[in-house]
C-alpha cells in the first residue's frame with residue numbers, strides 16, 4: 001500500500017500530507033514506523049565497534065524519525081480534528097507505543113553502550129550541546145533504574161505499577177465525587193446575580209438530567225460563574241463546601257489513604273534511585289534544581305506579597321461589610337472580588353472587543369515578531385491543511401531565508417479539544433551541514449465571526465494568542481543540532497518564559513497602537529482603556545500570589561520531606577498552609593484529596609513553576625523596557641541566548657547570558673503593584 005504517512009517532509013515544499021491521509025493509513029504506518037525505529041536501535045546495539053558519542057548517542061537521537069513525525073501528525077489531529085474512528089485508533093496504538101518506549105528504556109545492551117560513553121565524558125572533546133545530549137540520554141536510563149541491581153529493579157517496577165494504579169484511582173475518585181453532587185434550583189430568586197449564559201447552561205444541565213429548573217454542578221464551567229456571581233450567600237456556601245469536600249468524606253471515594261500511599265511510594269522510589277526525596281528527584285532536571293531553592297524562592301516572595309495580600313483582604317472585608325458580611329469566608333472571595341473590581345474599574349469587556357478584530361491581532365503579532373526578530377510571515381494557501389479554517393504561512397528572515405512553516409487554527413469545532421496550545425509537525429535539527437527547519441502550529445478556540453460581525457476577540461483571547469505565539473517563536477527560531485534539545489524541549493519551569501514574555505506587549509500602548517484599532521472606525525484604542533486594562537490585570541494580585549504560593553508550598557511539603565510519620569492528611573495540610581492563610585479554615589474541607597495537579601497529573605514538585613515563570617517573564621520584560629520594547633539589541637540577545645538555544649544548556653546559564661544577571665522578583669512585584 002502506498003502510505004502518505006511514510007513519506008518524509010523536510011523542506012518548505014513538502015509538509016504533512018493532510019489531504020492524502022485516510023484513517024486506514026494510520027495503523028499500518030505505526031506498525032512499519034515502530035519496526036523501523038526498533039531496527040535503528042538494533043543497528044546501534046549490534047555494532048561491534050566500541051561505543052562512541054557518534055555511533056551511539058548521536059545515532060540514538062537521530063533514530064525513530066519516521067515514528068516521531070507520524071506520532072506528531074496523528075496526536076495533533078486527535079486534539080484538533082478528531083472523530084470516533086481516530087479516537088479508537090489512538091486507544092489501539094497507545095499500548096504499541098508504550099511497549100516500544102519500554103523496550104528502549106529497558107534495553108540493557110543499549111544502556112551499556114550509553115553508559116560506556118558517559119563514563120568517558122571527561123576525556124571526550126564534546127561541545128556544550130553534545131555534553132547536554134549525553135547527559136540527557138544517560139539520565140533517561142538512570143532515572144528509570146538502569147543502574148540498579150535486579151532486586152531493586154523489580155522493586156522499582158512494582159512501585160511504578162502501584163503508583164500508576166493509585167493516581168488513576170485518585171483521579172477516578174475526584175471525578176466520581178465531582179459528579180456525585182448537584183445543586184438544583186427551582187426558585188428563580190435564587191439565580192439572582194448570575195449572568196444569562198450561566199443560567200441558560202444550568203437550564204440545559206437540568207434538562208439533560210430530566211429535572212426541573214436549573215442545575216449547578218462542581219464542573220468548572222458551572223461552579224466558577226456561580227461562585228463569582230450568585231447573590232445567594234448560603235447557596236455559595238453549600239456549593240463551595242461540596243467542592244472542598246471532594247474525596248474527603250470517608251466514603252468509598254475517599255482519597256486520604258491514597259494521598260499517603262502515593263507520597264510514601266514516591267519517597268521510596270526516590271530513595272531507591274539515590275535521591276533524598278521525590279522533590280530532589282524531580283527538581284534535578286529543572287531550572288530551580290533543588291527543593292531548598294524552591295522553598296526559599298517561595299518564602300522570599302511570600303514575605304514581600306503578604307503585607308499587600310493582608311491589605312487587600314482588609315479592603316475586600318470592608319467592602320463586603322456594606323452587605324452585612326461580618327467575617328469574609330472562602331465562598332465570599334470570588335463574589336466580592338468581582339463586585340469590587342467592577343466598582344473600581346468598570347472595565348466593560350464588550351467595549352474592548354471592537355478593537356481586537358482577529359485579523360488585526362494576528363497582523364499585530366506578526367509585526368511585533370518582525371520588529372523584534374526580523375521575521376516575515378507570508379500566507380501561502382498551497383500548503384496542505386487538515387481543515388479549511390487552518391491558515392498556513394511561510395516564515396522567512398530578513399535575508400529571505402526560509403525559517404519555518406507556521407499553521408494557525410483559530411476557531412472551535414466539533415472534534416477539537418478545549419483550550420489553546422502550540423505544537424509542531426516537524427522539529428528542527430542539523431545534519432550534514434543542512435539546517436532542517438521546523439513546522440510549527442498554534443491551535444485555539446476563539447470567538448467565531450458571524451454573518452454580520454468579524455471575529456472580535458476578548459482581551460483574554462488576545463493575550464492567549466500572544467502566549468501561544470510566544471511558544472511558536474521558541475519553536476520557529478530554534479537553531480540546534482539535535483532535535484531532542486530543540487525549541488521548546490526545555491525544562492518545565494523555563495518553557496513558559498517566551499510565551500509569558502510575549503503577553504507583556506499586549507499591555508503596552510506602543511504595541512497596541514500597531515493593531516488595536518476599532519474594526520469599523522479604525523480609531524486606535526483609547527489610552528485610558530489601556531491604563532484600565534493594566535490596572536485591572538494586577539487587581540488583588542497580593543491575594544492571588546499568596547494563593548499560588550500556598551499551593552506550591554503544599555506540593556513541596558508533600559514531596560520535599562520524609563512522609564513516614566504523617567498520620568493525618570488534613571493536619572499536615574493545615575501545617576503547610578500556616579503563614580499563607582487569609583480565610584478561616586473549613587474543617588470539613590481538604591485541598592490535597594482533590595489536588596489532581598500533583599496526585600494525578602505530572603505536576604508533583606512542579607506547582608511552583610507558575611510563579612517561577614512569572615518572575616522570569618517580568619524580569620525579562622523589565623530588561624526590554626529599559627531600552628524600549630522594540631529595541632533590536634535586546635531582542636537579538638533574547639533570540640540568540642534563549643529562543644534559538646532550546647535545551648542545549650542549563651536554563652540559568654542561558655538566562656544570565658541574555659539578561660546579564662540572575663532573575664529576581666522585583667520586576668514582578670512592581671508589575672503586580674506589590675512594592
Ligand SMILES: [Zn+2]
Nearest residue numbers: 467471496499
Ligand atoms: Zn504556555
